[in-house]
Amino acid sequence: MAESRAAAAAPRRRTPSPEEYIAMQESGQFADLRRTFRGFTFPVFIAALVWYFVYMVSAIYFPEVMGRPFLGMNVGIWFGLAQFVTTFAITWIYVVYANKNFEPRQAAIRAEMEG
Structure with missing residues (x-):
């Protein structure tokens, strides 16, 4: 019962046409969002991947270092x-x-697309 009232009170969103999706994808607003997203995620992904490979290579090629005791456990x-x-x-x-940089841009795009 409460769900039906909430659904009835919620504003109706319109469904954008395929042409509107394509136009938004080609807009500067969407390009800015994509650039911001990639500018953050790619460097962080590369750094995390390098950190992981350092760990794996150290474990494979330097087992004597990884096996050294340090603060009650070994380095590995x-x-x-x-x-x-x-x-x-x-x-x-x-x-x-994302909350600071992606969400406001995504919300603006969503509001424009769904009205």
């Missing part, structure tokens, strides 16, 4: 835990950046 375990910390940090940074 600390490196592995750092991978998790890095993943969560990247996710948090992405969410903060």
Whole structure:
């Protein structure tokens, strides 16, 4: 019952035509959003990939270093835990950046397309 009232109270969105989607895709507004997205995600992705490969190459070619004790565990375990910390940090940074830089642009595009 509450769901039907909420659905009835929600504004109706129009469905844009295929031509409108194509026009938006070719617009400067969409190009700016895409440029902002790529400008953040590509460098972060490359950095994370390099960090992962450093970890893997170290584990494969330098097992004696990875096996050294350090603060109660070996270096390899600390490196592995750092991978998790890095993943969560990247996710948090992405969410903060996206909320600040992507969401306003996406909302403007959505509002223009769906009216």
